[in-house]
Amino acid sequence: MTASNEALKSLLYATADDLLILGHRNSEWTGLGPLLEEDIAFSSMAQDQMGQSLALYEILQRDLGERDPDTIAFLRPESEYRCCHFVEYPIGSYAFSLMRHFLFDQASYLRFAALAESSFKPLAFVSRKLLGEIKYHIMHGNTWMAQLSRGGEESHARMQSALNEAFPMALGIFEKLEHEEELVDAGVYAGSAQLRDLWLQHIEPALAHGGLALPELNAQEAGTAFFGGRKGFHSEHLGSLIEEMGAVLRSDPSADW
Amino acid sequence: MSTIKSLDPRVTRFNIEEDDQSMQPLERRDYFETYEVFHQAKRGGRHTHVGSVHAPSPEMAFLFAKEQYGRRSTSTSIWVVRTSDIHTVGDEHSDMWENVPEKQYREAGFYKVRSRIEQFKKRHNDS
Numbered sequence: 027m028t029a030s031n032e033a034l035k036s037l038l039y040a041t042a043d044d045l046l047i048l049g050h051r052n053s054e055w056t057g058l059g060p061l062l063e064e065d066i067a068f069s070s071m072a073q074d075q076m077g078q079s080l081a082l083y084e085i086l087q088r089d090l091g092e093r094d095p096d097t098i099a100f101l102r103p104e105s106e107y108r109c110c111h112f113v114e115y116p117i118g119s120y121a122f123s124l125m126r127h128f129l130f131d132q133a134s135y136l137r138f139a140a141l142a143e144s145s146f147k148p149l150a151f152v153s154r155k156l157l158g159e160i161k162y163h164i165m166h167g168n169t170w171m172a173q174l175s176r177g178g179e180e181s182h183a184r185m186q187s188a189l190n191e192a193f194p195m196a197l198g199i200f201e202k203l204e205h206e207e208e209l210v211d212a213g214v215y216a217g218s219a220q221l222r223d224l225w226l227q228h229i230e231p232a233l234a235h236g237g238l239a240l241p242e243l244n245a246q247e248a249g250t251a252f253f254g255g256r257k258g259f260h261s262e263h264l265g266s267l268i269e270e271m272g273a274v275l276r277s278d279p280s281a282d283w
Numbered sequence: 284m285s286t287i288k289s290l291d292p293r294v295t296r297f298n299i300e301e302d303d304q305s306m307q308p309l310e311r312r313d314y315f316e317t318y319e320v321f322h323q324a325k326r327g328g329r330h331t332h333v334g335s336v337h338a339p340s341p342e343m344a345f346l347f348a349k350e351q352y353g354r355r356s357t358s359t360s361i362w363v364v365r366t367s368d369i370h371t372v373g374d375e376h377s378d379m380w381e382n383v384p385e386k387q388y389r390e391a392g393f394y395k396v397r398s399r400i401e402q403f404k405k406r407h408n409d410s
Binding site: 061062063064066067070071162165166169170173 | 350
């Protein structure tokens with residue numbers, strides 16, 4: 027059987043919106059990074075993520091009849107976004123942003139590696155092309171993680187506290203998608219729970235290398251504390267972000283760039 | 284009282300007074316080293332020196348070099364080398380590089396026949 031267009035859209039919007047919103051968030055570090063070279067690297071990865079979201083919005087337009095990427099990215103009402111809460115939160119400290127980057131891109135790599143085998147060919151093709159770019163993001167996250175968590179007592183404590191804050195939020199990446207069973211049955215998508223387990227297997231050794239441990243979670247944190255995004259219910263932070271992202275476009279939607 | 288004017292505008296914006304005694308230089312171990320960056324634009328090509336980065340480790344130097352020098356053009360490889368690992372001699376020996384005019388016959392560019400050799404090679408390759 028093949029998945030319905032509604033199911034494919036649910037997967038593509040969730041994946042693309044995560045990248046668009048986190049890319050936009052991380053771009054807020056441009057000019058403020060802790061080192062000139064790191065400022066450039068982090069900004070460049072934020073641009074990568076916007077580019078990755080564009081590649082998926084193009085599939086939505088070309089293969090699934092959705093509107094053009096600019097309109098989709100900037101002019102949808104908040105309830106039509108399918109990103110998880112994790113990517114919506116403000117940048118916070120650099121420790122938090124780095125930890126989010128590490129946790130998210132590990133998940134992103136595994137998600138695209140699985141989607142590279144998808145039965146939905148346009149998505150499989152794009153996913154294969156994105157893996158190399160994300161491989162660098164993983165190297166960047168792992169290297170910083172090792173550097174800072176082994177950089178003395180204060181540095182280690184900051185990284186552990188960033189992990190404690192970010193980890194329960196990150197579980198929101200793996201909230202079940204709308205129409206998920208249909209996507210799994212059709213071989214389009216591996217399934218959110220399966221991706222989460224694979225992700226845990228990947229992040230734990232990298233964290234342990236820096237002497238960091240996953241925090242104990244209460245029932246709510248381990249459950250649905252940061253869920254809702256995949257159904258269009260968002261944190262308080264998304265609305266103002268969308269407002270800001272689309273401000274220039276809305277000022278003159280007919281302008282030719 | 285004048286304030287510190289740094290090459291880094293973020294430092295300048297702090298308006299730190301020049302003789303501020305509370306600011307002490309960091310100890311030596313707190314400085315990053317510099318790494319020289321070599322960029323390869325196509326597979327099999329030579330790695331060309333493109334600049335340097337500051338970094339606390341070779342791994343981090345690579346991360347920075349890739350985005351700083353590789354993101355605007357096609358790249359197939361990047362090398363980073365600790366600047367202190369490069370051996371050379373200082374400017375006090377700059378006279379070493381000077382040649383007396385009558386030794387130009389030892390330089391490849393000296394020979395007039397060179398342009399004819401190039402022409403021959405070009406003809407030969409084209410045919």
